[in-house]
Each structure stands twice: as C-alpha cells, then as structure tokens.
Amino acid sequence: MVTTVLADLERIWTEPAAPVCRVGVDIANGWELEIMSRYAGTKAVVTGGTHGMGRAIVDALLDGGAEVVLTGRSETTVEKARTDLAARRAHVVRSDAASMADIAALGALVEDTLGAVDAVFVNHGIAEVDHVLEAVTEESYDRQFAVNAKGAFFTVQRLAPLVRDGGAFVLTTVANDLIFPGMSVYSGSKEALRSFGQVFAAEFLPRRIRVNAVAPGFIKTPTMGVAGMSDAERAAFEEQGSAMTPLQRMGTVEEVAAAALFLAFDATFTTGVELAVDGGWAQGIPAATS
Numbered sequence: 001m002v003t004t005v006l007a008d009l010e011r012i013w014t015e016p017a018a019p020v021c022r023v024g025v026d027i028a029n030g031w032e033l034e035i036m037s038r039y040a041g042t043k044a045v046v047t048g049g050t051h052g053m054g055r056a057i058v059d060a061l062l063d064g065g066a067e068v069v070l071t072g073r074s075e076t077t078v079e080k081a082r083t084d085l086a087a088r089r090a091h092v093v094r095s096d097a098a099s100m101a102d103i104a105a106l107g108a109l110v111e112d113t114l115g116a117v118d119a120v121f122v123n124h125g126i127a128e129v130d131h132v133l134e135a136v137t138e139e140s141y142d143r144q145f146a147v148n149a150k151g152a153f154f155t156v157q158r159l160a161p162l163v164r165d166g167g168a169f170v171l172t173t174v175a176n177d178l179i180f181p182g183m184s185v186y187s188g189s190k191e192a193l194r195s196f197g198q199v200f201a202a203e204f205l206p207r208r209i210r211v212n213a214v215a216p217g218f219i220k221t222p223t224m225g226v227a228g229m230s231d232a233e234r235a236a237f238e239e240q241g242s243a244m245t246p247l248q249r250m251g252t253v254e255e256v257a258a259a260a261l262f263l264a265f266d267a268t269f270t271t272g273v274e275l276a277v278d279g280g281w282a283q284g285i286p287a288a289t290s
C-alpha cells in the first residue's frame, strides 16, 4: 500500500518537464516521506516579481528549489527584494518593461545567469483608474500600453529563444469579461496581452512551448494592481471587490501563484487558455445575496 502511494507520488511529481521530486524512506525511524524540492533543477524568470502576485510566484518557486531571475521597476522595491532574498537562489534585477534597452539587458542577463529557462512568468503590470473617458490623457494611455502590452510583447520576444523546448510562458491578464468603468485603457492593454498569448501559443507549437494566461479577479495586493490609490480608496476598492465577487472575498496572492505554477509545470496538455482566478467574478455567477 505504502509502496503504491510512493510510486504514485514519484510518478505524479516527476512526470512534468523536469525531474522535480525525490522521495526518501527511512525504515529504521518509521515511514518518513521527504518531498524535496518540487521545482529543483528548474530555472524561471518572473517579471514584476518584487511584490504582490509576482512575489508570491517567486517565493513558491524558490521554496520548491528553483533558481529565479525576478524584475521590478522601482529601485526601492528592487532593493528590498534583494535584501529579503539575499540567501535564496534569486537574482533581483531592476528592469523597466517599458524600455527596450532594459528588455535587451534583461535577456542578456538571463542568458548569462540561467542559460536555458523552463518557465517565464510575464506578470508585471500597471493600472490607472481614469474614472471617466474624458479624464484619460495620452500620457496615461501610453504608459499603460507601454508596460502592459508592448513591454510584455517584447519581453516574450527577447526571452523566447532562451526558453527550452517544452517550456512555458504564463502571462498575467485580468478577469475582464466583465466591464469595470474607469479602466478602459487598462482593460484594452490586458486584452491585447490576451490576444498576444493566443497567437504566441500557435507560433511556439513547433517548440512545444505552452503559452497560457492567469486572469486574476480582485486580489489583495499592496497596490491592488492600481497605481496611486490612497488608503481610503484602496479600502473602498477592496470592499467593492469582495461584494462583487461571488465567493464574497478577495483572492490571495498565493491562490494566483498556485494557478500560475499549475499552468507552467502541471498543465502539460494545456496551451492558449486564460485561467480565471476570480472567485467566480467573470463567470456569470450571481454574487450571494446574504
């Protein structure tokens, strides 16, 4: 019985792309199951990995034994992540996804540091609430498209040659089948990313590289993904998000990370999908009334 369970565990955790699990049994001290390093030997890149969902993806990868390059744009948060992760197999890089020069430099650094990569999480993103159409400025429009759409597109272009055949990209879009007033530019930029992902999935078929997207609903992160909100605005946004979500709460960064890692490593027969992690928000499920 125990042998069967161990054999099953060995099979389940070693079937994905890379050898990722070792099971040890110490008969003298009773049955002892040691599950080491779910992602041992794997290498990954996480853009926007300094805080929020990206950081949860980074932490799960590192806990599982992966080596990770992660990026952020702000010097302060990059420095903090460097301090937090000093003892881990993490390389924290300041890299602005809106800068072609930074994307090129990131590619060179990943090549030098990791060589071939198993998974790339294109998670970075910014959102600005413009409130009404008339308030949208050209600068706000350009900023959001530069980071969320153009930056993600050219990150994939630069890193694709480094992803080993059979590897994976996971993009972070948004559960935007529903309409959120005041966020037209953000929604459009993420919809562009969703489209890029589907075309990339087709284009990478010859290399068996899967491209999927994780689409969060309302997730509790330091910024809620929205730039420049005051504490009061964030509290109101959180309350509204919980009320609009059928599961009647915000999601956690760990819940998003679990879905992203599933798409990268476990969903080996899945490509071109957008997996909603939204408590039912975009699924047409009415929110509970009591």
Ligand SMILES: NC(=O)c1ccc[n+]([C@@H]2O[C@H](COP(=O)([O-])OP(=O)(O)OC[C@H]3O[C@@H](n4cnc5c(N)ncnc54)[C@H](OP(=O)(O)O)[C@@H]3O)[C@@H](O)[C@H]2O)c1
Pocket (backbone or CB within 6 Å): 047, 048, 049, 050, 051, 052, 053, 054, 071, 072, 073, 074, 075, 077, 078, 095, 096, 097, 098, 123, 124, 125, 126, 127, 147, 172, 173, 174, 175, 215, 216, 217, 218, 219, 220, 221, 222, 223, 224, 225, 226
């Ligand atoms: N929170 C939500 O409810 C929600 C819902 C749906 C989708 N999303 C999406 O999920 C992703 C993560 O959101 P989050 O809430 O975890 O956000 P977050 O806590 O604000 O983290 C965003 C990450 O992206 C990085 N970033 C921002 N601009 C960048 C740039 N120009 N170049 C490189 N990195 C940049 C940030 O780096 P620094 O701050 O260190 O510079 C940070 O590491 C985003 O794509 C967001 O649009 C969020």
